[in-house]
Amino acid sequence: MTGRRRTFSRSTFLPGFLRGTGNGRSAALAAGALAAVASLTAGCGVVPGVTGGSGDDPIVVMTWAPVGTAATNKPGMPAFARAYARWINSKGGIDGHKLTVLTCNDHNDAVSAAACARRAVKEKAVAVVGSYSQHSDAFFPHLEGAGIPYIGGYGVTTSEFTSPLSYPVNGGQPTLLAGLGKVLAGSCSGPVALVRPDTIAGDALAPMLDAGLKAGGHDKAEDQRAAEDATEYSAQSEKALRTAAGGTASGGTASGGKGCVVPALGDRNGTFMDSFRRSRADYPAVNTGSVLGSVDQTVIDASGGGSGPYEGAYVTGWYPVESDKRWAGMKKVISQSAFSDTSIDPSDTGVQTTWIAYNVLRQALESLGDGEVSADTVRGALNSGRTFTTGGLTPALRWRFTSRLAAVGFPRLSNAEVTVQQVRKGVLVASQQGFVDVTDTMENADVG
Structure with missing residues (x-):
């Protein structure tokens, strides 16, 4: 499809440049909806061998991105998320909890993006972390209905800077x-x-x-x-x-x-x-x-x-050049746990964003101590007013309910x-x- 991709939700009807014009989605998309949903069996995965541990339930999160499409692809983001899970679990997990990472291919398609979000809800994910999708109008309603925070999206859509469930790590x-x-x-x-x-x-x-x-x-x-x-x-x-x-x-x-x-x-x-x-x-x-x-x-x-x-x-x-020594932690994860996955490139801003987002998640989870781990408690930690550090890769991050940039349509933008x-x-x-x-x-x- 070469026409503009457009779906509708409350974020579509914002003032100024946040209102778009263009062609509706083609009828072929509706005809292919069942096939797109069915393809999620192949497009979604769970990193093997990361459940259980320490007698506690694992912490479930999801990372999604388009892979193998005719437009923008970000295969390194879910691939790095799987590598991060292997790496953190080899060190005992986060506060004694093993990390289960679900991954999903959104296919640059609103139907598939919504299906990824529904799976995150069904699997009781406590967050969606370090992901890319152009179809926020399709997935945010599902996350918002279940109270699941969206940490470190790529910053490609307006909703990532307007939804109260969004915690962007860069300014898009x-x-x-x-x-x-x-x-x-x-x-x-x-x-x-x-x-x-x-x-x-x-x-x-x-x-x-x-x-x-x-x-x-x-x-x-x-x-x-x-x-x-x-x-x-x-x-x-x-x-x-x-x-x-x-x-x-x-x-x-x-x-x-x-x-x-x-x-x-x-x-x-x-x-x-x-x-x-x-x-x-x-x-x-x-x-x-x-x-x-x-x-x-x-x-x-x-x-x-x-x-x-x-x-x-x-x-x-958004970040320092790939040769900067502040990326040493990310490169260690890649060298120790990526298993020569060629889709993970340390110079890829998608991979870098995913690394930063998982560091924010880790700090949020550690702040809960022995308390309950759920989407609600993770969201509470992110909303607590505390700052989250990223080893100098970004300024310290803190999300308010509104920011200086609310007047131009970006109330959740904390890093400009x-x-x-x-x-x-x-x-x-x-x-x-x-x-x-x-x-x-x-x-x-x-x-x-």
């Missing part, structure tokens, strides 16, 4: 675009073209990039929509290059400045850049910028490294800090030390 795509806009305002003297998915989640990106550009005194970007599951992007890349070049080819933009193209297409960034690279020879003055989740070191390597189209590009992320990285000689390195707080920038976004 909006913070990355706001931060990137601030960087590009100083490095792009020509027009900026944003190429982003034609989805409800994609609708939130342009206002945030524009807010960052505006903060740096730059004009708004041209918002160019593209199908997130396309097999090639020749027309889109040519249009973006023309925009960034101000309608001219070699020699820079019409005003003599350097324009920028910002692809934010998730897994399809590589496909877009294949088309971009073929057309770029006619526009040598155009630069690129992007966000982690759309670009990582593996993508840079695959596109030609230092001679590829990302050379010199600024990239904003990003890192700034750059591709130098084919390697993604830190462009500046520490985090950049984009709260003020996001507050000024035009979301009306």
